[in-house]
Amino acid sequence: MDVVSLIALSMGIAWASGINLYAAVFMLGYLANTGHLVLPTDMLVLSDPLVMMAAAVMYCVEFFADKVPGVDTGWDTLHTFIRIPAGAVLAASAVGDLSPAAELAAGLIGGSLAAGSHATKAGSRLLINTSPEPFSNWAASIGEDLLVIGGLWMALNHPIGFLLLLVLFIALMIWLLPRLWRLIKLVLRQIGSWLGWCEPPLKPDKNPVTTAEPPARD
Numbered sequence: 001m002d003v004v005s006l007i008a009l010s011m012g013i014a015w016a017s018g019i020n021l022y023a024a025v026f027m028l029g030y031l032a033n034t035g036h037l038v039l040p041t042d043m044l045v046l047s048d049p050l051v052m053m054a055a056a057v058m059y060c061v062e063f064f065a066d067k068v069p070g071v072d073t074g075w076d077t078l079h080t081f082i083r084i085p086a087g088a089v090l091a092a093s094a095v096g097d098l099s100p101a102a103e104l105a106a107g108l109i110g111g112s113l114a115a116g117s118h119a120t121k122a123g124s125r126l127l128i129n130t131s132p133e134p135f136s137n138w139a140a141s142i143g144e145d146l147l148v149i150g151g152l153w154m155a156l157n158h159p160i161g162f163l164l165l166l167v168l169f170i171a172l173m174i175w176l177l178p179r180l181w182r183l184i185k186l187v188l189r190q191i192g193s194w195l196g197w198c199e200p201p202l203k204p205d206k207n208p209v210t211t212a213e214p215p216a217r218d
Helices: 003-033 041-047 048-064 071-078 080-094 100-128 136-156 160-192
Strands: none
Touching: 003 041, 003 048, 003 080, 003 136, 003 160, 041 080, 041 100, 048 071, 048 100, 071 080, 071 100, 080 100, 100 136, 100 160, 136 160
16 A cells, blocks of 8 residues: 555544444455455454454444434443544554554544544434434434445545545534534533423523613703
8 A cells, every 4th residue: 555545544444433433343354355455464453353253243233222312322422432542543553564653643643533533423413312203313323334334435445535525524523523512511401400400501582671771850
């Protein structure tokens, strides 16, 4: 692989790990075993049948857990401690053949990218769970799986195009995350008010009453 392809693979696997780690690992292992991809030396372990089997089993578990409202949020919370470190390690492994400095830099950037994509997914799911019907969870989960597969395919086959789209995703993520956080705080405060734990969020008064000053007397 050339340098651009390695960077695209490194950032692609980090980004995908924050959304669906197990689908990303299994896909790369499958492509390597079928001869469609030559993995960097430090990533050859992904093609090991034991690793692929573990990734497949965990993907099946996540496939169902990710579609149950509430369970998906708990699953995402638990995977905060799994997806982000895994994204950093996989990103570093992808460029490990270049130099130790490149490996460390890729690990730092990859971990941050995995954290960002994970936070975007988890925050969006928490808001989707406020909807009473389950179909939005199913649509979001299937869409995320397709996004991971399509994103990695593009990173491998069109690395420059993928990196350009990744820059747009990062810009969108920077814009979206603060807004997601504000909405999540409102939702959590509303839930807390229903349980009697806190005051309900204040709503702006649509018809504010203004007190007119009495006319001055001569």
